[in-house]
Amino acid sequence: MALDRWIAIVILVVCIAYGYTAFFTMDELLPPIMRRSPIWPSSFPKVLAVGGIVLSLAIIFGIEKAAGAGQNDIDVTRLGQYKFGQALMLLGLMVAYALLLRPLGFLASTFAFLFLGSFLLGERRLLLMATVSAIAAGFIWYLVNEVLGIFLSPLPLFLN
Numbered sequence: 001m002a003l004d005r006w007i008a009i010v011i012l013v014v015c016i017a018y019g020y021t022a023f024f025t026m027d028e029l030l031p032p033i034m035r036r037s038p039i040w041p042s043s044f045p046k047v048l049a050v051g052g053i054v055l056s057l058a059i060i061f062g063i064e065k066a067a068g069a070g071q072n073d074i075d076v077t078r079l080g081q082y083k084f085g086q087a088l089m090l091l092g093l094m095v096a097y098a099l100l101l102r103p104l105g106f107l108a109s110t111f112a113f114l115f116l117g118s119f120l121l122g123e124r125r126l127l128l129m130a131t132v133s134a135i136a137a138g139f140i141w142y143l144v145n146e147v148l149g150i151f152l153s154p155l156p157l158f159l160n
Helices: 003-025 032-036 043-060 076-081 084-104 106-120 126-147
Strands: none
Touching: 003 043, 084 106, 106 126
């Protein structure tokens, strides 16, 4: 069996466990007044679980592959040629972003994550990276803070 199907099986098991939690255990803790709401806190996890199950089954049964496709498959004999170091550094950058979100504030940590992430992925135009990172961080902060009404501290802890 191909590596992508093994990964899809692991994702399927995770999505089934996640779906079980979303469908059967999350809703028991709701207060009675929220049970009449059309959208519950478990609605999005339910959609994610069902979507993950459907997509992983599509990979397992090979539905996503077009006829004659095969050049994009993961070659197990060439695993050493894939950029695992780059992927692990990007995962480390994500962990650092999560840990620095409160101390640095949303704007600085998001800007740094986007800037360093694009540099890590190979972009070398520094002015473009800085501009896009600044606009994206500001726009996301505005949407979350002003439109959705969820407060995110834009500044570092020592400036609040």
